Amino acid sequence: MVYLTRKAEFSASHYYHNPDFTPEENQRLFGKCNNPNGHGHNYTLEVTVKGEVDARSGFVVDLKQLKEIMHREVLDAMDHRFLNKEVPEFVKQIPTTENIAIAVWQRLEPKLQKARLHRVRVYETPDLFVDFYGEE
Amino acid sequence: MKAHLTRRYLFSASHRLHSAQMSAEENLTTYGKCNNPFGHGHNYALEVTVSGRVDPATGMVCNLVDLDACVEREVLFRYDVQNLNAMEEFAVTVPTTENLCIEIFEILQRRFPHAHLEKVKLEETMMNSFEYAGGSEPRH
Numbered sequence: 001m002v003y004l005t006r007k008a009e010f011s012a013s014h015y016y017h018n019p020d021f022t023p024e025e026n027q028r029l030f031g032k033c034n035n036p037n038g039h040g041h042n043y044t045l046e047v048t049v050k051g052e053v054d055a056r057s058g059f060v061v062d063l064k065q066l067k068e069i070m071h072r073e074v075l076d077a078m079d080h081r082f083l084n085k086e087v088p089e090f091v092k093q094i095p096t097t098e099n100i101a102i103a104v105w106q107r108l109e110p111k112l113q114k115a116r117l118h119r120v121r122v123y124e125t126p127d128l129f130v131d132f133y134g135e136e
Numbered sequence: 137m138k139a140h141l142t143r144r145y146l147f148s149a150s151h152r153l154h155s156a157q158m159s160a161e162e163n164l165t166t167y168g169k170c171n172n173p174f175g176h177g178h179n180y181a182l183e184v185t186v187s188g189r190v191d192p193a194t195g196m197v198c199n200l201v202d203l204d205a206c207v208e209r210e211v212l213f214r215y216d217v218q219n220l221n222a223m224e225e226f227a228v229t230v231p232t233t234e235n236l237c238i239e240i241f242e243i244l245q246r247r248f249p250h251a252h253l254e255k256v257k258l259e260e261t262m263m264n265s266f267e268y269a270g271g272s273e274p275r276h
Contacts, residue, residue, distance in 0.1 A: 018193055029194060031201065094195035098139045102190065119276075127144035128200070131185075133275075136138050 003118055004060045005048040008070050010079035013040040014095040017084075038082055044123040045074065045104060049115035061115035073107040097124045101132035109134070140254055140275070141197045142185040145207055147216035150177035151231040154221075175219060180233075181259040182211065184244060186251035198251040210247045211240055233260040237268045245270065 015038045016030035026034045033039070047070060051060045077087055083095035089103040101122045109117050123129040152175040153167040163171050170176070184207055188197045214223075220231035229235050241256040255274045259265040267274045 016195070020193065029199065093192075096190075096195035098141065098190045098197055099195045101139060102137050129142050130197075131140040131142070131275075132137075133140075 001050050002053050002060045003048055003050045004063070004066075004115070005046050006063065006066050006070065008045045008047075008067075008075060009042060010045065010075050011040060011042050012078050012081050012083050013038040014083040014090070015039065016094050016096065018094060038084070041124050043078075043100070044129075045070070046119075046121040046123075047104075047108060047117070048119040048121070049112065050118040051115035054114075061112075066112075066115075069108060069111045073111055074104050077107075097122050097128065097130040098132075101130045105132050105134060137190050138187060139190050139197055140185055140187045141200075141203075141251070142183050143200065143203055143207070145182045145184070145212060146179060147182065147212050148177060148179050149215050149218050149220050150175045151220040151226075152176070153230055153232060155230050156228070175221065178260050180215075180236075181265075182207075182240065183255075183257040183259075184253075185255040185257070186248070187254045188251040202250050203248065206244070206248045210243050214243075233258050233264070233266050234268075237266040241268045241270055 015035055016033040017026055017036065018029075021029065047066070049061050049066065053060055078100075081087060083090045083100070087095070087103070089106075090099070093099045093103075101120050104122065105117065105120045108120070117134065120132045121129055152172065153170040154163050154173075155166070158166060184203070186198060186203065190197055215236075220226050220236065223231075225239055226235070237256055237258040240258065241253065244256065245253050253270070255267055255269040257265055257267045269275070
């Protein structure tokens, strides 16, 4: 089994708010992140796939195809977007780094053919990241 | 849905690697420059990984404010700009980064109740790092 990781970057804005909570609860839980005008991050995405090395090509996965899938399924939807308002998953779910990692997994997993998705890592900043390994 | 959240922190400390169980010659052979009696220091980078179910109400494994407060109170306040050899836990135990990594894991395991402590990673320099997952195999 060989593991292959491809990186990508996207920039997006978001804010944290749960309509079931009072304004005070939202403020207490989410602090500055509760500002409804939003704020932004440069996210770094790392997608790790695993598989056996194909004897003919020497590849675990065609990197060009993986890159295209990541662009089509994730970056086109999230790069330079206001996540709460423009990405369907985040109309109801709060676009925390945890939920972004899960959404990226759910977008990529059905599109991969030969290699299996091992891990999605999303960096919100260089000192904060979330890993998602699928449903456990 | 379970996710793993990792937060990175920085602190600086000094240490000297010297084992009371070894002769002076053996200490020098084992630890080399790190055996200098006056000690030396590092800028350590600490990565704390916690895991748990993503709470549907908050979208979080745990509130980052709680994790930051705990690590700052229990680890950074304790070790930042200190001489590790002068600390109680390293009176006998050699303050290698292996042992510091284990110590930090055990402190956080006792003190952080809001999510499962998965792993502690400690970078001593940009060239070497250590990971401890409480005896389990660290997940990558």
